[in-house]
Amino acid sequence: MVNLPATPADILPFIIALVTSHTFITIVLFPGFIHLMLVVMFLTWYERKVLARIQLRIGPLYAGGPGGILQPIADGVKLIFKEVMIPYKANKPLFIWIPLALVFFAAVPFAVIPFGQHWVIANLDVGLVFVFALTSLFPSMILIFAWASNSKYPFLGGLRSLFQQVAYEIPMWISALSVVLLAGSLSLVDIVNAQQKIWFMVPAFLSFVVFFIAIMAELERLPFDLPEAEPELVAGWYTESSGAIFMVLFLALYMKLYLMSSLVTVLFLGGWWGPAFLPQPVWFILKTLIVATFIIIPRGVYARIRVDMLIKLGWTRLLILALANVFLTVLLLNTGVLSMWGL
Amino acid sequence: MDIAIPPDIAFILLATVTLLAAIMALQAKELIYGAISLAISFIGIAGFFVFLDAPYLAMLQIAVYVGAVVVLILFTIMLVRREVVRETEEHEEGGEGSIGLWIAGLLAVSIAGVAALAGPNLPTTAPPANLPVSELGPVLAIDYPVPLVILALLLSAALLGALVLAKLEKGQ
Numbered sequence: 360m361v362n363l364p365a366t367p368a369d370i371l372p373f374i375i376a377l378v379t380s381h382t383f384i385t386i387v388l389f390p391g392f393i394h395l396m397l398v399v400m401f402l403t404w405y406e407r408k409v410l411a412r413i414q415l416r417i418g419p420l421y422a423g424g425p426g427g428i429l430q431p432i433a434d435g436v437k438l439i440f441k442e443v444m445i446p447y448k449a450n451k452p453l454f455i456w457i458p459l460a461l462v463f464f465a466a467v468p469f470a471v472i473p474f475g476q477h478w479v480i481a482n483l484d485v486g487l488v489f490v491f492a493l494t495s496l497f498p499s500m501i502l503i504f505a506w507a508s509n510s511k512y513p514f515l516g517g518l519r520s521l522f523q524q525v526a527y528e529i530p531m532w533i534s535a536l537s538v539v540l541l542a543g544s545l546s547l548v549d550i551v552n553a554q555q556k557i558w559f560m561v562p563a564f565l566s567f568v569v570f571f572i573a574i575m576a577e578l579e580r581l582p583f584d585l586p587e588a589e590p591e592l593v594a595g596w597y598t599e600s601s602g603a604i605f606m607v608l609f610l611a612l613y614m615k616l617y618l619m620s621s622l623v624t625v626l627f628l629g630g631w632w633g634p635a636f637l638p639q640p641v642w643f644i645l646k647t648l649i650v651a652t653f654i655i656i657p658r659g660v661y662a663r664i665r666v667d668m669l670i671k672l673g674w675t676r677l678l679i680l681a682l683a684n685v686f687l688t689v690l691l692l693n694t695g696v697l698s699m700w701g702l
Numbered sequence: 703m704d705i706a707i708p709p710d711i712a713f714i715l716l717a718t719v720t721l722l723a724a725i726m727a728l729q730a731k732e733l734i735y736g737a738i739s740l741a742i743s744f745i746g747i748a749g750f751f752v753f754l755d756a757p758y759l760a761m762l763q764i765a766v767y768v769g770a771v772v773v774l775i776l777f778t779i780m781l782v783r784r785e786v787v788r789e790t791e792e793h794e795e796g797g798e799g800s801i802g803l804w805i806a807g808l809l810a811v812s813i814a815g816v817a818a819l820a821g822p823n824l825p826t827t828a829p830p831a832n833l834p835v836s837e838l839g840p841v842l843a844i845d846y847p848v849p850l851v852i853l854a855l856l857l858s859a860a861l862l863g864a865l866v867l868a869k870l871e872k873g874q
Contacts, residue, residue, distance in 0.1 A: 485757050488762065488765065502780065
């Protein structure tokens with residue numbers, strides 16, 4: 360708590376107290392806004408570099424820094440100065456505001472992601488449901504954006520995105536349920552604390568696999584990138600976006616990539632826990648980047664799957680696997696097999 | 703560092719936004735705007751749950767109503783209605799919206815009537831505020847199973863609504 364300044368002489372101490380307060384640092388610096396922007400910029404460069412290495416190319420190189428790591432800044436400057444094309448008879452307000460809303464709803468869930476024992480903005484009692492509730496807003500907003508651009512390819516892409524994300528949301532939620540059963544809490548901090556002895560990846564391995572596949576589909580990553588299938592839909596639901604709008608959309612997409620990777624880290628990979636020679640947030644970010652790498656790699660390796668295969672996989676395989684693992688977890692918990700890890 | 707907004711002002715703002723969005727949802731000429739206003743009004747209701755110290759309910763409100771019901775409605779509108787991809791400027795002149803308002807008014811009156819009739823029988827002690835989620839489950843499943851099932855019927859109403867939207871177009 361910082362008291363509001365009463366006299367002009369109090370203003371400077373007030374500002375210092377404000378800037379050094381834990382709330383301010385967690386919201387603005389880490390794990391808040393600035394850290395988020397830096398990691399998202401890094402991820403755009405990192406993805407291009409990883410894909411380039413898979414395909415025996417070099418990737419971004421000339422923008423400066425080691426390996427062209429300043430490429431995202433160059434991209435940002437370029438995109439800001441490009442003309443924003445708004446299609447004929449597009450719905451202008453929605454076309455402009457939906458990308459910003461997407462960034463907002465991708466950034467807000469980071470408030471409950473614990474990057475360390477004390478590096479969390481808000482330890483919500485219902486943190487996991489908070490993250491899921493906000494990410495469930497994505498498909499409808501994407502569809503509205505696709506509709507607002509008043510063009511056939513984005514619209515088809517938007518519809519595909521909607522049914523894909525809705526179909527894979529359910530296995531995602533249910534596979535997270537077994538983690539909730541193991542930890543006995545919906546708070547992400549409690550979930551990580553429960554993994555001090557063993558990562559939930561081990562007792563809930565099936566859930567881990569299902570969750571990982573489901574977030575690949577949620578993020579529209581290959582082999583599930585049907586909503587932006589280049590040969591048939593140009594660029595999918597963001598075909599008509601250009602300039603700054605395109606940049607904001609990509610910001611939201613990479614933020615969601617980071618969010619989902621950190622969610623995997625929290626739920627299955629023990630969050631911030633690791634040998635003590637590195638600080639907790641470093642462990643967390645390392646694990647998250649490794650997860651992100653595994654999400655990125657298939658883009659250079661696999662082909663896109665068909666629509667019917669996608670739907671069949673989601674509704675008849677993943678859903679059943681996730682449900683089976685919930686029963687398995689209940690069984691393991693009740694028979695006391697997991698009691699040696701204090702679960 | 704807490705910058706506290708007086709709760710009354712926040713409540714009035716939230717109520718205004720929710721009600722306006724609800725009216726918009728019924729009156730909007732284009733169904734898409736209706737669906738968006740419906741989503742806003744649902745988020746407003748989630749805000750009320752936060753005010754009532756029920757964050758879990760608020761989150762589920764967003765996840766189920768905005769994340770699922772609005773998606774269902776949007777999906778139906780997009781798949782079935784022809785005018786969604788606007789090649790022409792034509793709009794249908796809708797009088798259906800005001801019927802919706804009448805129904806909403808009737809519903810509100812009947813709920814108020816039921817509450818007035820059942821008033822003496824309602825429990826007078828307020829449930830404990832900020833009930834942890836782990837205690838919410840037993841309360842719902844053991845103490846109030848019937849209301850839970852009735853509430854689940856509400857969701858099927860949403861499903862029916864989406865179906866009606868789909869049927870209207872085919873019938874024309």
